[in-house]
Amino acid sequence: MKEVTIDCLGEACPVPLIKAENALKEIEVGDLLIVQIDHSCAMKNVPEWARKNGHNVEIEEVDDGEWEVVIEKV
Amino acid sequence: MREKKVEQYDVVVIGGGAAGMTAAIYAGRARLSTLIIEQALVGGLATNTNEIENYPGFPEGVTGKGLMELFHQQAKKFDVKFKLTDVRKVELEGEIKKVETFRNIYEAKVVIIASGGRPRVTGADKEEDYLGKGIAFCATCDAAANTGKTVVVIGSGDAAIEEGIFLTKFANKVVVSIIHDEGKMDCNEIAKAAALANSKMEFQWNTVVDHFEGDEELKTVVLKNLKTEALIPIDCHTCFEFIGYIPNTDIFKGLIDITNKGYIVTNENMETNVEGVYAVGDVRDRYLRQVATCVGDGATAGVGAEKYIAESEAFVSHVMKEDKPGVAYVFNAIEADQRELLSEIEKMELDYKDQYYFSKIDVYKSKGLANRLGVKEYPAVAIIKDGKVDCIITENISKESLLKALK
Structure with missing residues (x-):
């Protein structure tokens, strides 16, 4: 099982979501995709999109105003 | 299956709305390691409200989001950790409780349920x-x-x-x-x-x-x-x-007492029927659901959690010793006759402290330790042998009767 991290720091919506969508296509079921973000709008739409598609989602606050959205492909 | 990472906390709060964050602020300030697990955005239902005009302390009004951001900052100040994910499963019985997310298992001494609710929808087509x-x-x-x-x-x-x-x-x-x-x-x-x-x-x-x-x-x-x-x-x-409200209690069904409408039943101390598990805020069966009432619930549960953990530690280290038999005198300090009996027990302690250990438990402030011993009426003496309650004496408490029981 592998882990892929994409850096979306400094990027506003919808860029993180599009990047996440593309990256998720490339990985296998069971793999983890970690999306690093610092725009709070992405904190809403990235997890919402991932959950809607049935994936497992967890958000970790790395620093003040900086998060990692962890998505497990299902 | 990926191996889940196990982490230990004193207190795990499920839900990061007004009630959950207040409970965490109290727990964090009492130096308990505290984790809040929130499935969506920190702040809960209050963040949907544009203007909150009746929360005291803000005469000019405050936005729901703004107010919750202040709660969030205050919780962080007391070193409360936040994890944004949904809880999949809980195990609430016993000393160590487990709260499971998709990647982690959090072990906690106390679980505070602050999972709130969501508006009911009609279920009509295209809704x-x-x-x-x-x-x-x-x-x-x-x-x-x-x-x-x-x-x-x-x-x-x-x-x-x-x-x-x-x-x-x-x-x-x-x-x-x-x-x-x-x-x-x-x-x-x-x-x-x-x-x-x-x-x-x-x-x-x-x-x-x-x-x-x-x-x-x-x-x-x-x-x-x-x-x-x-x-x-x-x-x-x-x-x-506006067709009602559904409490988020699906994962707790069958584990704790829940009303037929799905709300969690607590007493006035926010305790559920399971020891060490509290419920606060909108998820609780109660009369009014406001930020102000959630804050009260949270404070009560936060303090309760601290007391419960302190008692658990005292219970194991002072009351239930295994090395020699023990006498645990449970009394209410405001009753004169029970205080008199206390001095009798203390005299006995002087003579026998090498053979037996003595603990004195005052129920006036908290009944927690007495409940753990299974003592319901006072005064009473629990005789402890091999780290377990051997018997409970409620009548004719005297040096003779205690010595007989300790034999």
Whole structure:
């Protein structure tokens, strides 16, 4: 099982979501995709999109105003 | 399956709304390692409210989001950790409780349930397409955007009718869909009279939502008359649904006491029927659901958690020793005769402290330790052998009877 991290720091919506969508296509079921973000709008739409598609989602606050959205492909 | 990472905390709070964050602030300030698990955004339901004018301390009013951000900062100040994910499973029995997310298992001495609830929806066709795009649940939040427009309100309870009246201050017309026969509403009589007298309100009796129509945004709510089966399309800007509230308690079913409506039952100390598990805020069976009431719940549970953990530690290290038999005297310090007996026990302690150990438990402040011993009436003495309660003596407590029991 592998882990892929994409850096979306400094990027506003919808860029993180599009990047996440593309990256998720490339990985296998069971793999983890970690999306690093610092725009709070992405904190809403990235997890919402991932959950809607049935994936497992967890958000970790790395620093003040900086998060990692962890998505497990299902 | 990926191996789940196990982490230990003193307190795990499920839900990061007003109640959960307040509980965490109290626990964190008491130097308990505290984790909040929130499935969506920190702040909970209060963040949906644009203006909170009745939360004390903010005479100019405050936005729900702004207020919750302050709660968040305060919790962080006391080193509360936040994890944004949903809880999949809990194990609540026993000393160490488990809270499972998709990647982690959190072990905790205390679990505080602050999972709140969500508005009930009609389940009508195409409803999902318009949630947040014309279907709303909070008049306070969305009223101003409907100035001069037509809105539909679903429901006839206190919330529906009172919010409906509020909406007439902005909207041109408020159409209320009510499931009952003409003249019957679920709300209080005062609200009902005010609504019926309000010229901007129009009532569709015996109706439910059949389906929703629109393109990107909602355009039309199509009601159905239950008696005539007739479809009644109503063009509107927003449809407000006020048909109740569903507590988020699915994962706790069968594990703790829950009312038939799904709310968690607690006593006034926010304790559920499972030791070390508390419930606070909107998820709890209670009279009023406001930020102010959530804060009170949270404070109570936070302090309760601290006491419970301190007692657990004292219980293991001082009361239930294994090396020699013990005498645990349980008494109420405000009763004179029980204080007298205390001095008897203390005299005995001087003579026998090498053979037995003695603990004195005052129930005046907290009954926690007494409950753990299984002592329900006072005064009483629990005789402890091999780290377990051997017997409980409630009558004729004397040096002789205790020595006999200790043999």
